[in-house]
Amino acid sequence: MPYAITQTCCTDASCVAACPVNCIHPTPDEPDFGTTDMLYIDPRSCIDCGACADACPVDAIHPVDLLSAPLKGYADVNAEFYADRPTSAVDEAERTPVFHRWGPPTFDHTVPAGFPALDVAVVGTGPAGMYAVQDLLLHTNARVTLFDRLTVAGGLVRFGVAPDHPSTKRIGESFARHHGHHRLRLRLGVEVGRDVTHAQLAADHDAVIYAVGAAESRSLGVPGEDLPGSLAATTVVGWYNGHPEIAPGAVDLSSGRVVVVGTGNVALDVARILTADPADLEDTTIAGAALDLLRGSGAREVVLLARRGPDTAAYTRPELMALLRREGVEVVVDDADPRTGKAIDEAVPGEHAALLQEARREVADWSAPGPDAPRRLVLRFHSSPTGVTGSGRVEAVRVTGPDGEVEIPAGMVVRAVGHRGRPLAGLPFDDATGTVPNHEGRVEGMPGSYVVGWIKRGSTGGIGANRTDAAETVKALVDDAVQGRLPSRPRRRIPLPLLGSRRRLA
Numbered sequence: 001m002p003y004a005i006t007q008t009c010c011t012d013a014s015c016v017a018a019c020p021v022n023c024i025h026p027t028p029d030e031p032d033f034g035t036t037d038m039l040y041i042d043p044r045s046c047i048d049c050g051a052c053a054d055a056c057p058v059d060a061i062h063p064v065d066l067l068s069a070p071l072k073g074y075a076d077v078n079a080e081f082y083a084d085r086p087t088s089a090v091d092e093a094e095r096t097p098v099f100h101r102w103g104p105p106t107f108d109h110t111v112p113a114g115f116p117a118l119d120v121a122v123v124g125t126g127p128a129g130m131y132a133v134q135d136l137l138l139h140t141n142a143r144v145t146l147f148d149r150l151t152v153a154g155g156l157v158r159f160g161v162a163p164d165h166p167s168t169k170r171i172g173e174s175f176a177r178h179h180g181h182h183r184l185r186l187r188l189g190v191e192v193g194r195d196v197t198h199a200q201l202a203a204d205h206d207a208v209i210y211a212v213g214a215a216e217s218r219s220l221g222v223p224g225e226d227l228p229g230s231l232a233a234t235t236v237v238g239w240y241n242g243h244p245e246i247a248p249g250a251v252d253l254s255s256g257r258v259v260v261v262g263t264g265n266v267a268l269d270v271a272r273i274l275t276a277d278p279a280d281l282e283d284t285t286i287a288g289a290a291l292d293l294l295r296g297s298g299a300r301e302v303v304l305l306a307r308r309g310p311d312t313a314a315y316t317r318p319e320l321m322a323l324l325r326r327e328g329v330e331v332v333v334d335d336a337d338p339r340t341g342k343a344i345d346e347a348v349p350g351e352h353a354a355l356l357q358e359a360r361r362e363v364a365d366w367s368a369p370g371p372d373a374p375r376r377l378v379l380r381f382h383s384s385p386t387g388v389t390g391s392g393r394v395e396a397v398r399v400t401g402p403d404g405e406v407e408i409p410a411g412m413v414v415r416a417v418g419h420r421g422r423p424l425a426g427l428p429f430d431d432a433t434g435t436v437p438n439h440e441g442r443v444e445g446m447p448g449s450y451v452v453g454w455i456k457r458g459s460t461g462g463i464g465a466n467r468t469d470a471a472e473t474v475k476a477l478v479d480d481a482v483q484g485r486l487p488s489r490p491r492r493r494i495p496l497p498l499l500g501s502r503r504r505l506a
């Protein structure tokens with residue numbers, strides 16, 4: 001009975017290190033690590049030991065025979081990955097575990113014995129910051145001060161993961177165990193640039209690591225996108241996750257249709273939550289005000305608008321599978337553009353577009369859905385927004401089509417076309433990429449300053465991608481310390497009155 005990795009895979013590779021037979025790929029030292037939608041277990045080599053399931057921080061790994069109905073397809077998904085690959089490293093005759101060739105999952109450089117303890121500030125309590133904290137606490141003797149501008153810790157795990165993905169949110173429990181470490185001080189409600197400057201942090205620490213993410217949504221660049229009812233995906237995601245900076249009334253669901261521009265996982269998350277049966281969300285972490293609004297929602301249809309075809313959509317295969325196979329919501333592909341049908345019909349088996357063959361295809365009718373209409377999600381490809389129209393607020397979205405522009409009536413439009421970082425006072429910033437210029441995490445021209453996560457590499461990669469990213473940054477920091485490249489400064493800590501007290505952790 002082999003195991004299979006399923007939808008909530010976070011790709012942090014804890015399972016890879018735990019596997020005694022090297023049957024989980026891609027590993028962090030393989031070229032395609034970070035480019036596949038998830039990790040995969042080779043069913044030909046799995047010895048059913050369950051070590052991977054125990055190590056998985058998001059409960060994504062289960063015995064194939066025990067997969068629930070919505071997850072049954074993942075047995076084939078795992079097997080398909082190995083269809084053209086040699087059997088993994090295991091003695092097929094004896095089924096004997098072999099020594100795992102891949103070493104420690106995150107870090108391969110520790111400070112020399114007797115090296116003085118460093119004082120390190122980490123700014124940001126999301127996955128990138130917490131993976132960096134983990135490496136610092138487990139592999140060095142550093143004293144860490146962890147900052148976050150919000151009064152609750154968690155970052156993207158707490159406020160970015162959809163509430164109907166409780167397994168993914170569970171990784172936050174793994175991170176939170178470090179909050180009580182004797183070499184860590186947690187300072188919440190402290191914003192760099194408002195409460196403390198970079199210069200102050202740099203003066204009072206041997207090194208500063210910024211893990212502030214990419215909090216700004218990219219714009220559409222079309223007329224009318226600033227009308228009320230036109231929202232960034234970060235606003236909608238923060239609304240249903242109870243983000244303290246998003247008002248409970250930020251979202252208006254009185255209209256029968258919502259248009260979501262984008263085909264990444266965030267766009268799918270928004271579409272899925274807006275079309276969900278509120279009863280299915282009652283036992284999740286969804287914000288109470290959001291759940292109340294969804295109970296009385298007038299939105300019966302969500303349109304996912306894609307500028308290109310289904311073969312280039314950015315969502316992952318697991319998320320699309322989950323969207324297509326849930327009950328109570330019809331998924332329709334708008335077949336108005338002949339290129340859409342061609343891309344689906346000719347899709348190579350195993351590619352994301354092939355899944356869309358499960359969806360019904362029709363030329364969409366853009367008349368207003370009635371209040372009793374069944375909930376449905378419409379995927380429209382090869383169609384770009386050209387403008388948002390309305391008298392005082394959003395009433396429609398103009399989009400391109402094969403025969404000219406089309407107007408889709410809608411009461412809300414959500415921009416889910418990517419994120420970018422914001423400039424940080426005191427640090428250089430590349431406006432074109434929305435990142436802090438760096439080399440392997442070292443901020444250019446600023447010894448002792450480092451970045452990790454999306455502010456380092458751009459808004460690509462999920463939660464687990466931050467693990468190897470953090471290892472690279474922390475390794476650079478340790479190398480700089482050992483080689484004497486960190487700026488010289490007095491050995492002192494930031495005064496407690498300046499930083500406030502511990503705040504709520506969960």
